[in-house]
Structure formats: C-alpha cells, structure tokens
Amino acid sequence: MIEVAGFEVTMEAAVYAAVTVLVLSAAAGVVASVLAFVHRLYSRQASSDALNVLAGLGAIALWLNMTGGLGHFVEGETDLTQPGVVFVNVASLAVGSIVSMYGGRLGDRLAVEAGAVKGVASNGDVSAFVRARGRNIRVELPEDIEDVDGYDPVDPEVRDQVAGQELVFPRGLTVEELHRQVVQRLKDEFDVGYVDLELGDDGEVEFLGLGSRVSGLGPTLGPGTCAVAVEADPAFAASPGDVVQLWKVDGDEPERVAVGELRGAAADVVTLVLDEADAADVTPDERYRVVTLPAEKSAEKELAAMLRSADETMAAFDIEEGDALTGVSAASLGVPVVAVEGRDGEVEAVPAGDRVFEPGDRLYVVGRPDQLRKLGDGVG
Numbered sequence: 001m002i003e004v005a006g007f008e009v010t011m012e013a014a015v016y017a018a019v020t021v022l023v024l025s026a027a028a029g030v031v032a033s034v035l036a037f038v039h040r041l042y043s044r045q046a047s048s049d050a051l052n053v054l055a056g057l058g059a060i061a062l063w064l065n066m067t068g069g070l071g072h073f074v075e076g077e078t079d080l081t082q083p084g085v086v087f088v089n090v091a092s093l094a095v096g097s098i099v100s101m102y103g104g105r106l107g108d109r110l111a112v113e114a115g116a117v118k119g120v121a122s123n124g125d126v127s128a129f130v131r132a133r134g135r136n137i138r139v140e141l142p143e144d145i146e147d148v149d150g151y152d153p154v155d156p157e158v159r160d161q162v163a164g165q166e167l168v169f170p171r172g173l174t175v176e177e178l179h180r181q182v183v184q185r186l187k188d189e190f191d192v193g194y195v196d197l198e199l200g201d202d203g204e205v206e207f208l209g210l211g212s213r214v215s216g217l218g219p220t221l222g223p224g225t226c227a228v229a230v231e232a233d234p235a236f237a238a239s240p241g242d243v244v245q246l247w248k249v250d251g252d253e254p255e256r257v258a259v260g261e262l263r264g265a266a267a268d269v270v271t272l273v274l275d276e277a278d279a280a281d282v283t284p285d286e287r288y289r290v291v292t293l294p295a296e297k298s299a300e301k302e303l304a305a306m307l308r309s310a311d312e313t314m315a316a317f318d319i320e321e322g323d324a325l326t327g328v329s330a331a332s333l334g335v336p337v338v339a340v341e342g343r344d345g346e347v348e349a350v351p352a353g354d355r356v357f358e359p360g361d362r363l364y365v366v367g368r369p370d371q372l373r374k375l376g377d378g379v380g
C-alpha cells in the first residue's frame with residue numbers, strides 16, 4: 001500500500017493505472033500515425049500536429065466513453081468521479097497528446113520513405129518520386145551551362161556562380177516538384193530570366209540552359225524599322241502604341257515627315273518607331289509636333305508584347321531532305337505553328353492541323369525555349 005496525494009493506493013492499482021495510461025497513449029499514437037500516413041499518400045501534404053493530436057485524443061475519448069457507458073449499463077454505476085479514475089483519464093489524455101504528435105510525424109515520415117521508393121497515386125496519375133540517397137535530395141549543377149535561344153545570355157559572373165553549385169532539397173519530392181523547385185531557386189537566388197532544365201529520375205541534371213529576360217525596344221522592332229528620339233510636342237492623350245504623324249512646324253507651311261508608332265514620352269522628348277527611310281529625314285536639331293492618328297490595334301504588335309511578357313518565344317526552322325520533321329503534320333508537332341513558308345515563297349498563316357511538312361518548308365512556331373531546342377534536334 002502506497003500513499004499518493006493523500007490517497008492510499010495498492011501496488012496492483014498503481015501498476016494497472018500505469019499500464020492503462022501506456023496502452024491508451026500507444027493506441028493514440030498508432031491512430032495518429034495511420035492518419036498522417038494516409039494523409040500524406042493521398043494529398044502529398046503533411047498533416048498538421050493539431051490534426052494528429054485531435055485524432056489520437058479522439059481515440060482515447062472514444063474508449064473512455066465506451067468503458068464508462070458499458071460499466072453503467074452492466075453494473076448500474078460508474079467510477080468516473082473516483083480520484084483514481086480521474087487521474088488515469090487525465091494522465092492518458094496528457095501523455096496521449098504528446099505521443100499522438102510524434103506518432104503523426106512518424107507516420108508522415110514512413111509515408112515519405114515508402115513513396116520515395118514506390119511512388120504514389122494522386123488524381124489517377126502515378127508520379128514517380130526522385131530516387132534519393134540519404135535524408136536529402138542533392139542536385140549538383142553542371143559546369144557546362146548552355147545559352148537559351150531567344151534570350152540574352154546571362155552575365156559571366158552569374159554563370160560562374162551557378163556552375164558547380166549543389167542545391168539541397170527535402171526528400172519525398174516527385175521529379176516534377178523537384179524540377180519546379182530547382183527552376184524557382186535559380187530564378188530567385190541568381191536573378192535568371194529563364195531556365196531550361198532536364199532532370200533524371202535520380203535528380204541528376206541532364207541539361208541546363210540559362211537566359212536573361214530580353215529588355216529594351218530592339219527585340220520588338222520589326223524588319224526595316226528603328227527607334228528614334230526627337231524633340232517634339234507630344235499629342236494630347238497620346239500613349240505608347242498609338243500610331244502618330246511627325247510634322248515639321250518651323251517653316252511657313254507644316255510638313256509631314258513620317259508616320260510611326262509612339263513608344264514613350266518624357267517632357268518634350270518623344271521616342272518613335274519609324275521606317276528606316278523616314279528616320280533618315282529626322283534631324284536632331286529640329287523641333288517637331290506629334291499628331292495622333294485613329295487606328296486599330298496592330299495584331300503583330302500585340303503578339304510581340306505577349307511574347308515579351310511570356311516564357312514562350314518564336315523561332316523559324318528550315319526543313320531539309322532527310323530531316324525528322326519531314327512528313328510530320330502541324331497537329332502532331334506539339335507547339336503552335338503560326339505560319340509555313342513553302343519552297344515557292346508562298347506563306348500559309350496558321351496552317352491546318354493536317355498540313356504535312358515537306359523539304360524546303362520554313363516553319364514559324366511559338367513555344368518555350370526547351371520545346372524549341374528539342375524541336376530543333378529534328379532539323380538540320
């Protein structure tokens with residue numbers, strides 16, 4: 001007989017209470033572990049500690065309610081208010097909450113370990129997990145980094161910083177998730193505009209290309225045009241993209257010099273896009289007046305603006321005899337084909353899906369640089 005908090009407790013009762021607390025706590029940990037395991041497999045997200053604890057305590061509460069209700073039904077009375085019973089119940093809930101929290105974390109880790117080897121199914125698709133060795137996924141970037149077509153090369157200092165870097169990621173990522181995180185880290189940490197990356201199932205980098213975002217007016221200028229800054233009175237309510245006329249106003253009679261597109265205005269300095277022939281007539285010592293013309297938006301200018309703000313860009317491919325793209329239809333190419341120029345010089349805009357490519361055709365396609373790079377492997 002021992003005395004606890006003023007109550008006399010037999011050794012048998014103390015052992016029974018301790019065993020009850022341990023069993024109920026272990027049961028709560030098992031319930032939380034199973035919940036976390038299933039949650040990770042189906043949602044690919046870790047369940048929160050609060051949810052794991054709630055599930056574990058729910059199992060304990062269910063057992064206590066069942067035993068209390070059964071005792072009342074069989075014996076007609078219960079001992080729920082007895083000090084020993086209260087102590088066991090409170091201790092079970094307290095210890096069970098701690099065991100549930102760590103049991104949930106254990107279940108999540110087991111799900112990650114199992115998924116890393118076997119893969120998991122989500123929404124009907126099977127996504128392979130990266131085959132990792134150790135507790136983390138280590139991605140070593142290659143020393144040889146390529147340039148991305150359609151983008152300016154990155155600075156040599158940035159290239160040197162990226163080359164040979166080792167990036168560490170948590171285990172349990174799918175190949176797609178690892179690819180997305182590597183690309184995002186390269187953009188965020190090294191201020192890279194575009195990343196062309198190919199990863200193997202073990203996280204090894206098979207190809208890496210970097211490019212900086214194209215900036216300035218040059219990439220948006222059409223053939224035979226140039227940008228000119230002149231001193232002029234900008235037209236009222238004129239905005240970039242408007243079609244305008246440039247007039248000389250110093251003589252007795254106003255004289256129209258050129259028609260172009262307004263790209264920007266700062267105080268009395270206006271930047272215009274003009275034909276090269278008209279730009280030769282503009283002199284830096286002359287003051288001009290800009291007049292806005294009513295015009296519909298240009299489809300090609302809208303396309304150029306969209307391409308500048310998107311990852312996609314445009315490229316042209318010449319098909320020669322024996323190329324892999326010979327006999328391939330536009331629908332099966334995998335990227336949008338905006339035009340095809342035949343060997344006779346005739347241009348077919350947005351060809352039909354059953355249009356078959358032949359030697360001598362020139363294709364104009366829109367796609368991401370990595371898509372265009374793979375497409376170019378079948379040409380030339």
